[in-house]
Amino acid sequence: MNIRWLIRSQTMVTLAAGMIYPYYLLFLKNLGNSFTKYGLAFAVFTISSAIASQWLARSVDRHGKRMLVASSIGMMAAMAAFPWVMSYTVVLLLQLLMGVCCAMQKISERTLLADLTERGNRGKTMGEYQFWTSVASGLAVVFGGYLIDLLTIDALFYVSAAIYGASAWATWRNNGRGSASAE
Amino acid sequence: MKKTFALALLAALCLHTYARFQSPDQDPYLITDYSRLHPVKVSRVVAGKEEEQLRNLVREARDKGLTISIAGQRHSQGGHTYYKDGVVLDMTAFNHVLDFDPVRRTIRVQAGATWGDVQDYINPHGLSVKTMQSQNIFSIGGSLSVNAHGRDIRNGSLIASVESFRLMNAQGETIQVSRTENAALFPLVIGGYGLFGIIVDVTLRLTDDELYRTRTDTMDVYAYHSYFEREVLGNPDVRMHLARISVAPDRFLTDMYAINYVREDSVPLQAHNRLRERESGVLPAKIMFGISRKSDWGKDALWTMQKALFEREKGQLISRNNAMRSESAFMDYQSATDHDLLQEYFIPVDRFAGFIDDFRSVLARERLNLLNITVRYVNRDEEAALSYATDDMFALVCLFNVPLSEEGQAHTKQAIQSVIDRVLAHKGTYYLPYAAYPSAAQFHAAYPGAAAFFRAKEQADPAARFVNYFYEDYGKDARR
Structure with missing residues (x-):
């Protein structure tokens, strides 16, 4: 995998996550919950993410790319499931799943970034990375608002799932190519 | 080059969105209703929680010369739920079932509850509402205020299935209103668009689920x-x-x-x-x-x-x-x-x-x-x-x-x-x-009882404590 593809796939991930994140609260409020329960849902997410990170850390050096793919597929499943959720308990279960996916994505993303860059020469790549993921985030948020207005919040979840799917594919496609070749 | 383009695209999208959504109905600091017409600034929105709090609010409004508009799910579309510089009383948290008698087939419910809340409560008992809108998203208080009707063809308008309700009037007193107590207010408050006071709770007659x-x-x-x-x-x-x-x-x-x-x-x-x-x-x-x-x-x-x-x-x-x-x-x-x-x-x-x-x-x-x-x-x-x-x-x-x-x-x-x-x-x-x-003339032609309705409003609420745009649009001339 080369750094350009890593940036592309992670830009897609940011796009998919960015369009959901601010509107997720609206979705949970539609289920009739309080802000406290919203907070609780995120706490559950962080617990599963923390535990998963300890377990996954052992294999990230060997399976970083696979982890990125698995994370995107897991998130795709979670996004596709949200419109069908009718209970808070299922929301918590999905938060657990997303916590694991988040741990996979964060630690493999960081490890690959380190692997694909050289000590003393990382600044430019990090800047590129931050630029593209930020721009993707901005576009995603605005686009997400338009999409909910035009269609439904369910449609937003499906679009997000599709983008996660595309990011999994983009990462997988480059699975075999030159391993640590930075640009 | 790519970066400049991406950044310009994002900035242009933001500017476009800002310009497109610049209309007053999109201003989060203004209040409107489902219609999005006629957005105004109100003094504050108060969530109704306790009867005592409602009483204090009415007294405060009287002492400070404020107006009160009453809001449920805000699905009305003619400014019935707010008024410029006034207090908007949001009744949606006032939504508990107070009393249920499956034998007499009645339920007493707070006015902010929705038909959905009532259905959830009575469905296990094999009972059903007699008359309501086709959807269950509306509040009971709001539905009474518009005297709703729906798909049922045998039970008339909503008023026919209301046994009684409690009303907080412009003096801050809670009174029981039915066809026998304070009976003159019964046909004025139901279908009265919130002009006679705050409907606190309602006793409805139910029918069998079929x-x-x-x-x-x-x-x-x-x-x-x-x-x-x-x-x-x-x-x-x-x-x-x-x-x-x-x-x-x-x-x-x-x-x-x-x-x-x-x-x-x-x-x-x-x-x-x-x-x-x-x-x-x-x-x-x-x-x-x-x-x-x-x-x-x-x-x-x-x-x-x-x-x-x-x-x-x-x-x-x-x-x-x-x-x-x-x-x-x-x-x-x-x-x-x-x-x-x-x-x-x-x-x-x-x-x-x-x-x-x-x-x-x-x-x-x-x-x-x-x-x-x-x-x-x-x-x-x-x-x-x-x-x-x-x-x-x-x-x-x-x-x-x-x-x-x-x-x-x-x-x-x-x-x-x-x-x-x-x-x-x-x-x-x-x-x-x-x-x-519709013009005022058309309103009076369709509702010949409107002049008497607004005279009764003036008697019940001489200081015009409970107002909204329906009252401003059609009531002010009629009072004279």
Whole structure:
């Protein structure tokens, strides 16, 4: 995998996550919950993410790319499931799943970034990375608002799932190519 | 280069969005209602929680000279729930069931509860609401204030199923109101649009939940009246009814279909009375509805699709409670430049076909974008002071897509007034929860009891503590 593809796939991930994140609260409020329960849902997410990170850390050096793919597929499943959720308990279960996916994505993303860059020469790549993921985030948020207005919040979840799917594919496609070749 | 382009694209998108959504109805610091017309700044929005707090609020308003407007789910569309610089009392948290008597078949519920809350509570007991709107999203207090009606054809307007309610008046006193206590207020508050005080809680009479088998028929607008008299009213097993008139250009205001809910005793209710929680098919319905909003071929395609879906409903079993919680999410619409607004016309049953011919001509001339017409029946019931059912009426619920610009609104107002002229010519009335397009003269022609209604308002609330835009638009002149 080369750094350009890593940036592309992670830009897609940011796009998919960015369009959901601010509107997720609206979705949970539609289920009739309080802000406290919203907070609780995120706490559950962080617990599963923390535990998963300890377990996954052992294999990230060997399976970083696979982890990125698995994370995107897991998130795709979670996004596709949200419109069908009718209970808070299922929301918590999905938060657990997303916590694991988040741990996979964060630690493999960081490890690959380190692997694909050289000590003393990382600044430019990090800047590129931050630029593209930020721009993707901005576009995603605005686009997400338009999409909910035009269609439904369910449609937003499906679009997000599709983008996660595309990011999994983009990462997988480059699975075999030159391993640590930075640009 | 790529980066500059991406950044410019994001910035342009933000600027475009800012400019497009610059209209006052999009200002989060202003208040409006479902119509998004006439946004204003209010002094504050107060969430009603305790009766004592409501009393203190009324007294504070009296001492400081503030006005109070009462809001539930804010689905009314004529500024009934707010007023400039006044206090908006949000009753949605005031939503508990206080008392339930399954033997007498009554329920006492706080005014901010929705029909959905009531259905959830009474469904396990095999009971059902007598009269409510087709959807269950509205608050009980709001529904009383508009004297709602719906698909049920045997129980009249909502007022008929109200046993009593408690009202907090302009003096901050809570009084019991029924047909025997403070009886003069009963027909003023129900269908009184929040002008006589805060409805605190309501005792409703319930009926049995029943199982219905749907029966569907198609006809044209000229055959509908006799069909209705013969097949619907004439068959005591038909409990609910709804019809739809085509707005597709190919069959503009000619084709109709009707769906009847016929009592089915041969199958036990218990197998079918689980409440439906999830709306199905919202996304495709919303897409189709969106296309029909913008194009004639979309309207033709939607009518074809609706008819196919309607054929599929034939012979299905549905509980009364489920028939009274129909879908609405596919109609949600957010656009910066235009909006979907309701109008509702009540036409005496024997005048139906004649009115439709007139309506068709006005619509052709005025080029209004009409998206949907459903027809319900409401029998004559003049108990409410502002009663719309001055005869046995067909209620035509019309959904228009209207521009929000000043010129667009001016044209809509003038066009709707032309429609109302035809309504009045056919001895009809129109419904008051919607935008204040009709003129004051048209209002008084449709509601001859309005002057007495507003005089009673002045007596009950001389300092005009409870006000809203309905009162400003139609009540101020009438008082004199």
